[in-house]
Amino acid sequence: MKTLKILVGVAFVIAVSAFAIDKVSNSKTDKGYTIGDIARDFKLKNVDESMISLVDYKDAKGFIVVFTCNHCPYSVAYEDRIIALDAMFKQKGYPVIAINPNNSKAYPEDSFDNMKIRAKEKGFSFPYLLDDGQKIYPQYGAKKTPHVYVLEKTGAGNLVRYIGAIDNNYKDASKADLKYVEDAVNALLKGEKVPVEITKAIGCSIKA
Amino acid sequence: MLRFFIYITPLLFFVNCKGEQTVALDATDVFESKGVEIPVYDFESFKPLLTINDGKTRIINFWATWCKPCIVELPYFELINSRYPDDKVEVILVSLDLPSQVESRLIPFVKKQKIKSKIILLDDPDANNWIPKVNSNWSGSIPATIIYKNGTINFYERSFTYNELEKELKKVL
Secondary structure (H helix, E strand, C coil), rough: HHHHHHHHHHHHHHHHHHHHHHHHHHHHHHHHCCCCCEECCCCCEECCCCCHHHHHCCCCCCCEEEECCCCHHHHHHHHHHHHHHHHHHHHCCCCCCEEEECCCCHHEEEEEEHHHHHHHHCCCCCEEECCCCCCHHHHHCEECCCCEEEEEEEEEEEEEEEEEECCCCCHHHHHCCCCCCHHHHHHHCCCCCCCCEECCCCCCEEEC | HHHEEEHHHHHHHHHHCCCCCHHHHHCCCEEEEEEEEEEEEEHHHHHHHHCCCCCCEEEEEEEECHHHHHHHHHHHHHHHHCCHHCCCCCCCEEECCHHHHHHHHHHHHHHHHCCCCCCECCCCCCHHHHHHCCCCCCEEEEEEEEEEEECEEEEECCCHHHHHHHHHHHHHH
């Protein structure tokens, strides 16, 4: 009888802790920005060793924040398109800010040294920052790479205007007929509403 | 005696249903190399696999060779596949590798790891269109897994240990 009591007790503890784990993971996934939220600024190290914050960009009208990395084939597939976005919009006031959110212990390819190498190889025209300590990406709610947040600078702060994919064809840029980020920034530049505000895409899970 | 009936009833039901429903999936292409065959589907041709109503439990795991947590949990799916009879549980590993990497990465991986579960390639670049059709809660990150039997469908955007996976399987089995 005593063993039964102990067993029931143990089962109860397991059940309660399982529930607690569920709760924690739920609240974790619930976090992150949605359209209209104010995105926080950060101070992260760039591949050129300088520290970059959004507030440094006095003339910017907004930002194309891209969570990306070295190791993910989807990120690699989009590299040229990220460079093209920066070329297209930096002068118009929407520079690209790339952030690598990964833990380099999980993915050695995503280490700061390898970020420097990749940025040089590809000729990144935009800052490529390391989310050192992995504190920024969970607050944005980025889950995978690449994952884009288009922010509009306003008196109240940087408002989230678009969250999601760059376009609707990761394999072939020429076949993408919905260019979500481009359309979002163009709409914001014209003072119009962003046509598609949230999209989903396959990407590499960010490893904590 | 009662216990015997509880076990035997679903089995009979299954046998009765067997053959009444055949779901044919039409692959859009097939990769074949080194004795490994991997059929390719776009989402339209893949979709029927998510709603087969034949009493069998299906575990559908979305993964890719470049996805580290996917590779870590793959042996657990293989173990489930080998431990449960084919007519009760079917494991389907849906690779999201880029088609350009099937011959260079996916097939060598499958061969090296001697993967026995069924592997198919889902090649549909308009992910924003089909991700919500798999499950409205899915952000698109992998690993992601569906465990379903008939109308009971559970979706998981997470990694599993063997025990966690088996526990979830038993919920629908």
